[in-house]
Amino acid sequence: MSWWEFWKPKKERLDFVRDFLAGNETPIPGIRSISQLKFTVLDTETTGLDPAKDSILSFGAVKVESMKIQVPTAVEWYPKSGIIPGKAAQIHGLIDIIDQISEEEFVKLLLPYLGDSVLVGHHIGFDLEMIGKIVRPFGIAQMPNPVIDTLNFAVRLEHGPQADLSRIPMGAYSLDELCIRFGIELEDRHTAAGDAFLTAQLFLKLLRLAEKKGIRTYKELLR
Secondary structure (H helix, E strand, O other): OOHHHHHOOOHHHHHHHHHHHHHOOOOOOOOOEHHHOEEEEEEEEEOOOOOOOOOEEEEEEEEEEOOEEEEEEEEEEEEOOOOOOOHHHHHHOOOOOOOEEOHHHHHHHHHHHHOOOEEEEOOHHHHHHHHHHHHHHHOOOOOOOOEEEHHHHHHHHHHOOOOOHHHOOHHHHOHHHHHHHOOOOOOOOOOHHHHHHHHHHHHHHHHHHHHHOOOOEHHHHHO
């Protein structure tokens, strides 16, 4: 058996990846109203903050559709990691996890769950880097979904799209600070599912503020 025969993806893997990528081929019409969009608000808890060395301990997410948090859609998964959990795991309380799943099982659950939704998260670039490490061996070089970072969205709404970030106190835009500012009670912090739910609440507050500023369509939301 050649090296390629040993490492090449199985056909079933290619099928679920192909379905996911095909579902994201058609762009969302710019005129579609925000209330008609499908969002997946996500968060990851990791072994550390270095995407090159660290791994995901848990993934949490919940759907937002019709401007409402769809609580029954909430998930929390624990992909297995070859990295020994350190201090970060202690902060998250993720030690001796029982319900761990393989990375392949995680990707098979993740891709259909995300579908063609808009991905939302606070400082989501880091989460996507960590997710990218897991999906890359399955043939996905980059997640094809549109993305909204609630941190950047909050800055844009309060300071305008051309704001000079070097003049803005970014500490005021942490998830904790924004939740306090928008009257969101901080519960279940530092778990993936808990932070995803907090971010979803924040996102809805930001969408309502955006509507007051005349932002009502997909094109206006992602400009």
